[in-house]
Amino acid sequence: MKLFLRKIGKHYQLYLLFLPTLAYFVIFQYIPMYGVQIAFKDFMATRGILGSPWVGFEHFQRFFDSFQFWTLIQNTLGLSLYGLALGFPIPIILALLLNQLSHQRFKRFVQTVTYAPHFVSTVVIVGMLTIFLSPRTGLINHLIIGLGGDPVFFLGSAEWFKTLHVLSGVWQGAGWGAIIYLAALAGVDPGLHEASIIDGANKLQRIRYIDIPSILPTIIIVLILQLGSIMTVGFEKTFLMQNSLNLDSSEVISTYVYKTGLLGSQYSFSAAVGLFDSVVNFILLVTVNRIAKKLTETSLW
Structure with missing residues (x-):
């Protein structure tokens, strides 16, 4: 104990710097977990959390038996996996391409253009989709009509919802997501590229044999984190794009919990649904992390 306190005293500046982050997680992440118990109670606001009666797994059983259960699971997983299939590799490809650019001014221009959508609010993104895809005044439908086709009500179609949600997310997040890979690529020894050029390797070969292996640990960590949140779909954009016509594809766990x-x-029931979502994500995170550690020796812990 004395040795531990001595180490803290020696590096107290670092511990003070870390203290606000620790306080944030304790106050806003761990203390609120006290309220999770309402998922196992018939919560009544007049009685409070402690005074409400216990009902065990009644709310979970009700959710599992509901006719919406499999629809919610299918929509949530479908949207997440679709987004992962497109949204995960594109930032990697973008970073690899940007890393090969030798013209610094053009490289900075491309970076600025690809980063900028990240700072556009979700409300504005959905507003842009509404304007561009309007069946009467939208630019896309004007092009379709000009080519001899019939206008399409994209936002009112359940078939188009997932594609629009994912593609707009890729456009908004690809440039920002590429930052972490560009940072990893910046640590690659330039001598490796110089040696490969002397040996006659072209750019594609240098990307394949030098760049990709160098950022592979970063790729695996990001993949583990994304797979660990596969059951979590962003509420804001999903809810804003949702309407009665596309509800069959747009109703996911997060919007269902809100409603x-x-x-x-129905506070106890929604808490049970949210807790189920979190538990599944936790199990996936632990499982994927263990698999990655066994196969690649790279993991979160």
Whole structure:
């Protein structure tokens, strides 16, 4: 104990720097977990959390038996996997291509253009989709009509919802997601590239044999984190793009929790659904991390 306190005293500046982050997680992440118990209670606001009666797994059983259960799971997983299939490799490809650019001014221009959408709010993104895809005044439908086709109500079509959601997310996040890979590529020894050029390697060969192996640990860590949140779909854009016509494809767990919990005042039931979502994500995170550690010796812990 004395040795531990001595180490803290020696590096107290670092511990003070770390203290606000620790306080944030304790106050906003761990203390609120006290309220998770309402998922196992019939919560009544007048009685409070402690005074509400226990009901065990009744709310979980109700969710599993509901007719919406498999629809919610299918929509949530479908949207997440679709987004992962497109959104995960594109930032990697973008970073590899940017890393090969020798013209620094053009490289900075491309970086600025690809980073900029990240700072556009979700409300504005959905507003842009509404304007561009309008069946009457939208630019896309004007092009379709000009080519001899019929206008398409994209935002009112359940078949188009996932594609629009994912593609707009890729456009907004690809440049920002590439930053971490560009940072990893910046640590690659230039001598490796110089030696490969002397040996006659072209750019594609240098990307394949030098760049990709160098950033592979970073790729694996990012993949583990994304697979660990596969059951979590961003609420804001999904809810804003949602309407009665595309509800069959757009109703996911996060929007369902909002409607049943806040709008329907079924606090215990919505807490149970949210807890189920979090537990599945945790199990996936631990499983994927263990598999990655066994196969590649790279993992979160």
